[in-house]
Amino acid sequence: MSTDYRPMWIELGLDLEAHDALLGVLGSLYEQTFMKQHNRPAGMKYFDFVMSEVHGLRIQELVDARKQGRKVVGAFCAFVPEEIVLALDGVMVGLCAGAEFATAEAEKFLPRNTCALIKGFFGFALARVCPYLAASDVVVGENTCDGKKKSYEIFKDLVPRLYVMDLPHTKSAEGRSLLRAEFRRFAAALEDLTGKRLTPDVLRRGIAAVNAKRSAMHRLARLRAADPAPVSGLDALLMNQVYFYDDPARFTASVNAICDELEQRADRGDGVAPKTTPRIVVSGCPMAVPNWKLPAIVERTGAVIVGEESCIGERGTQFLTADTGRTVDELMDAIVDRYFKIDCAIFTPNPSRVEHVMRMVKDLDAHGVIHYGLQFCSPYQIEAGPVEKRLEQEGIPTLRIDTDYGQEDVGQLQTRVEAFVERLRG
Ligand code: BJ8
Numbered sequence: 001m002s003t004d005y006r007p008m009w010i011e012l013g014l015d016l017e018a019h020d021a022l023l024g025v026l027g028s029l030y031e032q033t034f035m036k037q038h039n040r041p042a043g044m045k046y047f048d049f050v051m052s053e054v055h056g057l058r059i060q061e062l063v064d065a066r067k068q069g070r071k072v073v074g075a076f077c078a079f080v081p082e083e084i085v086l087a088l089d090g091v092m093v094g095l096c097a098g099a100e101f102a103t104a105e106a107e108k109f110l111p112r113n114t115c116a117l118i119k120g121f122f123g124f125a126l127a128r129v130c131p132y133l134a135a136s137d138v139v140v141g142e143n144t145c146d147g148k149k150k151s152y153e154i155f156k157d158l159v160p161r162l163y164v165m166d167l168p169h170t171k172s173a174e175g176r177s178l179l180r181a182e183f184r185r186f187a188a189a190l191e192d193l194t195g196k197r198l199t200p201d202v203l204r205r206g207i208a209a210v211n212a213k214r215s216a217m218h219r220l221a222r223l224r225a226a227d228p229a230p231v232s233g234l235d236a237l238l239m240n241q242v243y244f245y246d247d248p249a250r251f252t253a254s255v256n257a258i259c260d261e262l263e264q265r266a267d268r269g270d271g272v273a274p275k276t277t278p279r280i281v282v283s284g285c286p287m288a289v290p291n292w293k294l295p296a297i298v299e300r301t302g303a304v305i306v307g308e309e310s311c312i313g314e315r316g317t318q319f320l321t322a323d324t325g326r327t328v329d330e331l332m333d334a335i336v337d338r339y340f341k342i343d344c345a346i347f348t349p350n351p352s353r354v355e356h357v358m359r360m361v362k363d364l365d366a367h368g369v370i371h372y373g374l375q376f377c378s379p380y381q382i383e384a385g386p387v388e389k390r391l392e393q394e395g396i397p398t399l400r401i402d403t404d405y406g407q408e409d410v411g412q413l414q415t416r417v418e419a420f421v422e423r424l425r426g
Pocket of ligand 1: 115116118145147148285286311342374376378380
C-alpha cells in the first residue's frame with residue numbers, strides 16, 4: 001500500500017496498533033502462501049493487488065460510495081441476496097472472519113467450544129480491526145446454525161446496526177414461503193435504509209450484475225477440469241474469496257481475463273502441476289480470508305485442489321437467477337428460487353449436497369475428496385459421516401479433516417494429508 005490510509009482507519013474507529021499487527025501477519029502469510037507457487041497465471045497479479053489493498057483501496061471505495069449516499073451492507077452468509085442490495089444501489093461486502101483474533105476477548109462472550117468462524121467475527125469486532133465491519137451501514141446476520149443464531153443475540157450490541165434474517169431449515173413448501181417472506185422483509189428494510197424503491201428495471205440490473213459474476217466463476221470452475229490443472233486450488237480459492245468484497249463489474253472482468261489465459265494454458269497443456277498429480281475436491285465449511293491453511297497443506301503435499309464444494313466456492317456460486325420476470329414480484333420469486341437451492345448443511349435432510357460433490361468429482365476428473373469441517377460446527381461435522389460413507393460407497397476416496405484456524409495441528413494434518421495423497425496415487 002503506497003497511500004497512507006491511517007487517517008481513514010482512524011475515522012472508521014479502528015484500533016491502529018492492533019490493526020497494524022493484523023496487517024503484518026496477513027502480509028507475510030500471503031507472501032509465504034501465494035507468492036512462491038509454481039507457474040502462476042499472470043492474471044493473478046490483479047488478485048495480488050486486491051489483497052495488497054484489501055484494507056486500503058477497497059475500503060476507500062466503500063467510504064467514497066457512502067459519501068455519495070450509497071449504503072454498504074456487510075454479510076456473513078451466502079444466503080444474503082446481493083441482487084437486491086445492488087438493485088437498491090447498495091454495495092455488499094463479505095465479512096470474512098477467517099482468522100483468530102482477540103480470541104480471549106471473544107471467549108468472554110462465547111463458550112470455548114464455538115466454531116472458529118463465529119469467534120473470528122467476534123474477535124474482529126471486539127479488537128476493532130475490521131474496516132469492512134466499520135464501513136458497513138448495516139450488518140446482516142442470518143439464523144442458520146445454532147452458533148450463529150444465538151451469537152447474533154449478543155453480536156447486536158457490538159455493531160451499530162445488525163439486521164437478522166430468518167432462514168428455513170427444510171426444503172419444504174413452508175420453508176420456501178419463509179424464505180420468500182424474509183427476502184421481502186429484507187428488501188423493505190433496505191428500501192427504508194437507502195430511500196430507494198425496487199422496480200423491475202433495477203432488480204433486473206442487480207440480477208444481471210450478480211449473474212455475470214457467477215457466470216465468470218462457472219467458467220473458471222469448468223477450466224479447472226483441464227489436466228494438468230491450469231491454476232492452483234489456492235489461487236482459485238483466493239478468487240472465490242475476493243468474489244465477496246470486490247466491485248462486481250471489475251471482479252467479473254478480472255476473472256474472465258484470467259479465464260482467457262487459462263483457456264490458452266489448457267490448449268497448450270500447460271499447468272501448475274504435472275499431469276499425474278492427484279486431484280482433490282474439498283467439501284465442507286466455508287474458508288474465509290485469510291483461512292488458507294488446509295489448501296496450503298494439500299498443495300504442499302503434491303496434490304492439486306480442483307474444486308471447492310463450499311459457500312466460498314461452488315455451493316455459493318452454482319446457480320444463476322432467472323431474469324425473465326416482468327414484475328418486482330416475479331423477479332423476487334426468481335431470486336427466492338435461486339437461493340432456496342443452496343444446499344447448506346443447516347438444511348435437514350440435505351441430500352443434494354453429496355450429489356453435488358459427486359458431480360464435481362466426475363466433472364473435474366478428481367481422484368478424491370477432503371471433507372473440511374471446522375471444529376464445533378455441528379451441521380458440517382455431523383453431515384461429514386454420511387457424506388464420507390456415500391462417497392466411499394461410490395468408490396471415491398474421502399478424508400475427513402476437522403480443524404480450526406490455529407497452527408498447532410499443522411504437522412498432524414500434513415501427515416494425514418500425505419497418507420491420503422499416497423492412497424490416491426494408488
Ligand atoms: S449458507 S455454510 S455461509 S451458514 S462453520 S458459523 S455453519 S458452526 S458458515 Fe455458512 Fe451460510 Fe450455510 Fe454457507 Fe455455523 Fe458451522 Fe460455524 Fe458456519
